[in-house]
Amino acid sequence: MMRTEGFRRLCLAVLRILAVAAAYYAGGRIGLLQQVAVDGAVVTPLWPPTGIALACLLWLGLRVWPGIALGACLVIQSLGSLEPVGLGIVAGNTLAPVCAFLLLRRVGFRCGLGRLRDAVALVFLGGMVPMLISATAGAGLLLATGSMPHSGFWTTWWTWWAGDAMGVLVVTPLLLVLSRARLPEDTYRWGEAVALAVTAVPVTVLATRSGMAVLFLVFPVLIWAALRFQLAGSAPCMLLVSVLANAAAIARVGPFADLSLTQGMVNLQALNGSAALTSLLLSALVTEHLDIRMRIEQACQDLAEVVDRLTSARTAPRWPSSENPPHRRDFDTR
Missing domain, CATH: 1.10.1760 (Arp2/3 complex 21 kDa subunit ARPC3)
Incomplete structure (x- = not known):
C-alpha cells in the first residue's frame, strides 16, 4: 500500500x-x-x-x-x-x-x-x-x-x-x-463587459496603428476595466494592449514608424510598463477598497443584530413566577 x-x-x-x-x-x-x-x-x-x-x-x-x-x-x-x-x-x-x-x-x-x-x-x-x-x-x-x-x-x-x-x-x-474567475450573474454586468470589449479592441488598434501620437488612448480603457471589473477586466485588456503595441513596434508602423529599433523598444516598454502598473495597482486598490467596505458593512450588520437582541431583552415583560409568588404582608387593622 x-x-x-x-x-x-x-x-x-x-x-x-x-x-x-x-x-x-x-x-x-x-x-x-x-x-x-x-x-x-x-x-x-x-x-x-x-x-x-x-x-x-x-x-x-x-x-x-x-x-x-x-x-x-x-x-x-x-x-x-x-x-x-x-x-x-x-x-x-x-x-x-x-x-x-x-x-x-x-x-x-x-x-x-x-x-x-x-x-x-x-x-x-x-x-x-x-x-x-x-x-x-x-x-x-x-x-x-x-x-x-x-x-x-x-x-x-x-x-x-x-x-x-x-x-x-x-x-x-x-x-x-x-x-x-467567475462569470457575472447580473445582466447589466454582462452588457458592460461586452461594451468594454467592443470599445477596447478598436481603441487599442487606433492607438497603436495611427500615425498620430495617441497611445494615451489606451489608459481610459484600462482605468475603466480596473474600476469596474478589477483584475478580471484589466488583465485581458493589458494583454491586448501589449500584444498590439508589440506588433506595431516590430513592424514599425503607427507611432513607431519614424523611430529606430532602440527608440522603438524604449517607447514600447515605457508604454507596456506604464499600462501594466496602471492596471495592476489600480485593480488591487479597488479590490482592497471593496473588501474593506464589505467588512465594514458586515461589522455594522453584526452590531445591529446585537443591539436588536439587547433591546428586545430589555423591553421584554418580566412576569412573576407562579412557583415563587410575591410575599404579602399582613397588616394588623385592629
Whole structure:
C-alpha cells in the first residue's frame, strides 16, 4: 500500500513537471512570433514563458522547477542546437522565476492580488528585480562567446530584461485571475463587459496603428476595466494592449514608424510598463477598497443584530413566577 501511494505521488509529480514544460514551450513558441533580432541576438519585447513559469510556481510550489528548465531547453532547441551558451541561458531563465517565487513567498504574497501590497510585490519582487538575472546571464553569455558585438549589449540586455519583466506583469496576473474567475450573474454586468470589449479592441488598434501620437488612448480603457471589473477586466485588456503595441513596434508602423529599433523598444516598454502598473495597482486598490467596505458593512450588520437582541431583552415583560409568588404582608387593622 505504501509503495502504491509513493508510486502514485511520483507519477503525479512527473506529470506536473511535464505539464509545466509543455506550457512553457507553448508560451515560448507564441512569444517567438514577435521576436526582434538585435545584433545577432533573438529577443522578444514580451516573453510569456516567464509569466507562465511564475504562475506555475505559485500554484504548484518549488518542486516543478525542473519543468521550467525542460521547457526552456525545448524552446532553445527549436531555435538551433543546444550549445553550452544555451545551457547558460536555460539556467538564467530558470533561476529568475524561481528567485521571484522565493521573494514573493518571503513577503507573504497572495495569488488573489486583492491587496495593494500584493500588486507592488509582483511588480518589483516578481518582475523587475529577479529578471535582472535572466537578462544579465543571457546577454552576458552572448557577449562572452562572441555571438554578439559589444555595441549591441545594452540594447539586448534592456530588451531581454523588459521582455521577461513584462511576461510577469502581463501574463502572470491573467493566469492567476483566470484560475478563480467567475462569470457575472447580473445582466447589466454582462452588457458592460461586452461594451468594454467592443470599445477596447478598436481603441487599442487606433492607438497603436495611427500615425498620430495617441497611445494615451489606451489608459481610459484600462482605468475603466480596473474600476469596474478589477483584475478580471484589466488583465485581458493589458494583454491586448501589449500584444498590439508589440506588433506595431516590430513592424514599425503607427507611432513607431519614424523611430529606430532602440527608440522603438524604449517607447514600447515605457508604454507596456506604464499600462501594466496602471492596471495592476489600480485593480488591487479597488479590490482592497471593496473588501474593506464589505467588512465594514458586515461589522455594522453584526452590531445591529446585537443591539436588536439587547433591546428586545430589555423591553421584554418580566412576569412573576407562579412557583415563587410575591410575599404579602399582613397588616394588623385592629
